[in-house]
Amino acid sequence: MSLAEIPTAAPQDPRAWLWVATLVYASGFGIGIFFARKGKGIPGMGFLGFVLVGFAIQTRGLYFRGMDTHACPLGNGMEQLQFIAWSFVVTYLLIRFIFKLHLLGLFTTGLATALCAVSLLASGLDTHYWQDPAYNRLFNSPWIELHAAVAVFSYGIFALLAMVAIMYLVQHQALRRKETSPFLRYLPSIQQLEQSAEKLLLMGVLFLTFSVVVGAIHFSRDPAGVTPAKLWVTIGVWVAYLAMFFLHRTGRLYAKRFSQISIAAFAFALVSMVTVNKGIKDTSDPGKKAPAQHE
Amino acid sequence: MSRNLDALFVQGVSHHRTPLAVREKFALDQDGAKSLLLDLHNFPGMQECMVLNTCNRLEIYGLADTPEVANGVSNYFCERNQIDPGLFNRHAYKQSNMDVLKHVIEVSSGLDSQMVGETDIFKQMKEAYDYARNAGTTGMVLNRMFERSFHAAKKARSHTAISKGQISIGNVTVNLAERIFGKLQGSRVLLVGSGEVAEQTAKALYSRGVEDITVTSRTYENALQVAKSFGGAVIDLADFHKHLFHFDIILCSTSSPDIQIQGSEIQNALQKRRGKPMFLVDVAMPRDVAPEVEQLDNAFVYNLDDISRMANENLEQRKSEIAHARQILARQAWWLWLELRRRSVLPPGHNH
Numbered sequence: 001m002s003l004a005e006i007p008t009a010a011p012q013d014p015r016a017w018l019w020v021a022t023l024v025y026a027s028g029f030g031i032g033i034f035f036a037r038k039g040k041g042i043p044g045m046g047f048l049g050f051v052l053v054g055f056a057i058q059t060r061g062l063y064f065r066g067m068d069t070h071a072c073p074l075g076n077g078m079e080q081l082q083f084i085a086w087s088f089v090v091t092y093l094l095i096r097f098i099f100k101l102h103l104l105g106l107f108t109t110g111l112a113t114a115l116c117a118v119s120l121l122a123s124g125l126d127t128h129y130w131q132d133p134a135y136n137r138l139f140n141s142p143w144i145e146l147h148a149a150v151a152v153f154s155y156g157i158f159a160l161l162a163m164v165a166i167m168y169l170v171q172h173q174a175l176r177r178k179e180t181s182p183f184l185r186y187l188p189s190i191q192q193l194e195q196s197a198e199k200l201l202l203m204g205v206l207f208l209t210f211s212v213v214v215g216a217i218h219f220s221r222d223p224a225g226v227t228p229a230k231l232w233v234t235i236g237v238w239v240a241y242l243a244m245f246f247l248h249r250t251g252r253l254y255a256k257r258f259s260q261i262s263i264a265a266f267a268f269a270l271v272s273m274v275t276v277n278k279g280i281k282d283t284s285d286p287g288k289k290a291p292a293q294h295e
Numbered sequence: 296m297s298r299n300l301d302a303l304f305v306q307g308v309s310h311h312r313t314p315l316a317v318r319e320k321f322a323l324d325q326d327g328a329k330s331l332l333l334d335l336h337n338f339p340g341m342q343e344c345m346v347l348n349t350c351n352r353l354e355i356y357g358l359a360d361t362p363e364v365a366n367g368v369s370n371y372f373c374e375r376n377q378i379d380p381g382l383f384n385r386h387a388y389k390q391s392n393m394d395v396l397k398h399v400i401e402v403s404s405g406l407d408s409q410m411v412g413e414t415d416i417f418k419q420m421k422e423a424y425d426y427a428r429n430a431g432t433t434g435m436v437l438n439r440m441f442e443r444s445f446h447a448a449k450k451a452r453s454h455t456a457i458s459k460g461q462i463s464i465g466n467v468t469v470n471l472a473e474r475i476f477g478k479l480q481g482s483r484v485l486l487v488g489s490g491e492v493a494e495q496t497a498k499a500l501y502s503r504g505v506e507d508i509t510v511t512s513r514t515y516e517n518a519l520q521v522a523k524s525f526g527g528a529v530i531d532l533a534d535f536h537k538h539l540f541h542f543d544i545i546l547c548s549t550s551s552p553d554i555q556i557q558g559s560e561i562q563n564a565l566q567k568r569r570g571k572p573m574f575l576v577d578v579a580m581p582r583d584v585a586p587e588v589e590q591l592d593n594a595f596v597y598n599l600d601d602i603s604r605m606a607n608e609n610l611e612q613r614k615s616e617i618a619h620a621r622q623i624l625a626r627q628a629w630w631l632w633l634e635l636r637r638r639s640v641l642p643p644g645h646n647h
Contacts, residue, residue, distance in 0.1 A: 171474060174474075175471070175474060175475065175595050176595070178597065178601045178604075178605070180470075180605050180608060184474065185470065185474065187474070188477065189473060189474050189475055189476055189477035190474070190475055190572060191475060191476045191477055191571070191572065192477040194570070248570075251569030251570050254569070254570030254593070255570055255572070255592055255593045256592055256593075257592075258570075
């Protein structure tokens with residue numbers, strides 16, 4: 001599916017819906033950047049409208065893909081990236097009233113656009129695994145389905161954390177360089193951003209811990225269903241975020257370094273997820289053709 | 296005594312050509328400036344003189360017997376204050392005759408200021424002139440020159456909008472503090488030095504909700520007076536280093552020639568603050584905060600040059616007003632020059 005194919009796409013083609021959602025996010029981002037650069041406040045409700053419409057369309061697209069796969073759509077790289085983008089847009093919509101961070105919506109649409117566009121443009125990410133004759137449902141246990149959905153949701157929160165960290169670094173760098181602009185005055189203070197990042201880290205760690213516990217229950221019942229690579233990467237990501245949380249709480253990791261590590265940790269989590277899935281796919285028994293599972 | 300306008304001169308250093316680190320080497324405290332004025336008045340060949348000493352400039356205005364005396368003055372200044380003459384000559388400006396008139400009028404109107412259009416310089420210049428006149432170091436030419444320049448400055452201000460939209464040190468400080476801490480209600484402020492700039496900046500912070508303002512100063516009475524106006528506390532100048540970690544915003548404006556806050560002290564304070572940033576505003580001349588503090592990751596240090604540059608960010612919008620003000624001032628300078636020329640050929644008994 002390319003941009004040119006959108007108008008002719010079938011109404012129930014998930015990729016067409018996901019492309020439209022990407023364009024809506026991109027439009028919101030573009031308009032937000034325009035207002036921010038002019039030093040004008042971004043019209044709140046209008047901007048929220050873009051996020052809500054994009055989110056609704058993306059949800060519809062993921063729903064159609066779920067109908068195809070008869071499961072939660074997490075079976076290939078495209079679906080996982082889409083699910084992460086969907087998760088952090090949900091997180092943004094839920095927390096925007098609590099954190100009240102200026103420009104958070106702008107950065108959310110920016111990252112959502114980037115993740116959605118990469119997931120749709122990267123060839124080879126969207127394998128049609130469910131069309132394989134040997135395909136059974138991706139998640140044959142409700143435990144593992146819960147584990148995967150919660151884990152990917154926590155990744156969405158970590159994506160939001162990485163975005164808040166980027167906002168922190170932008171403001172921090174501008175303060176160090178003694179720069180000023182209307183955009184920087186709208187950007188939240190570094191202290192607000194760091195406090196928000198800490199809360200997001202806590203939320204993400206709680207969800208990921210829950211997911212790991214659920215995964216451990218499944219693992220105790222079916223150890224052969226989890227490859228060592230997946231097991232170690234899952235534990236690695238979990239321990240990394242847990243360590244970050246405790247180091248930050250004890251005042252040993254903060255400010256610029258905390259933000260840099262938040263971004264690096266998310267990049268690591270993202271790469272490891274794709275790598276693990278690729279590894280599983282390559283090494284899986286052709287007879288079984290088990291689709292890639294998250295985590 | 297003849298009055299040769301060719302021997303009317305101004306020389307000095309200012310923010311235009313001299314970076315902060317070099318200006319610090321030329322900086323004088325108020326007593327030092329007064330003593331320089333009296334010494335210059337006794338300099339051979341000097342008829343009239345005035346010294347203007349602010350955080351952004353040190354200028355010597357004079358009327359001598361001959362134009363050559365001005366060179367002797369700069370050598371004398373360097374020798375007296377143990378300054379390398381090469382350094383002074385690299386950074387100093389020297390003007391004479393009509394250019395002095397243009398210069399003095401632009402300075403008093405705030406057009407030559409680091410924060411273009413500011414009004415503090417007018418007050419500082421008036422104080423310096425009053426002191427010189429009372430000390431008897433000025434005469435007919437400098438008196439006329441300064442009085443007319445004050446008149447011209449008022450006219451430029453009232454006929455143009457050069458100060459409109461001009462941002463003060465206080466406003467810039469508040470904006471920066473909000474970019475670091477967000478809402479300022481819970482922020483704790485320490486004023487190191489209780490000068491006018493510090494007080495004005497504290498007022499701006501107070502108006503944005505800062506409730507906890509502590510003052511430390513060499514003079515306890517001054518500190519107490521400033522602290523009272525904000526309902527704040529006073530701490531001893533000798534003790535404040537131990538309490539640095541309590542404060543989010545530290546505003547330094549002492550006239551001390553020594554560094555007041557060392558890098559190691561801020562490093563220790565940051566460690567105790569467990570990741571909370573510190574914002575230091577140093578409007579002192581010479582600086583109160585050691586330069587190495589700028590290297591610390593979570594400490595944000597802004598000095599006089601930084602704040603002034605930010606305050607001038609809306610300069611573009613005021614450019615036409617500034618050009619208009621310059622036209623008015625140039626006309627005033629020309630009339631003043633004609634007047635002084637006329638008076639300079641008259642015998643001294645014709646002074647008004």
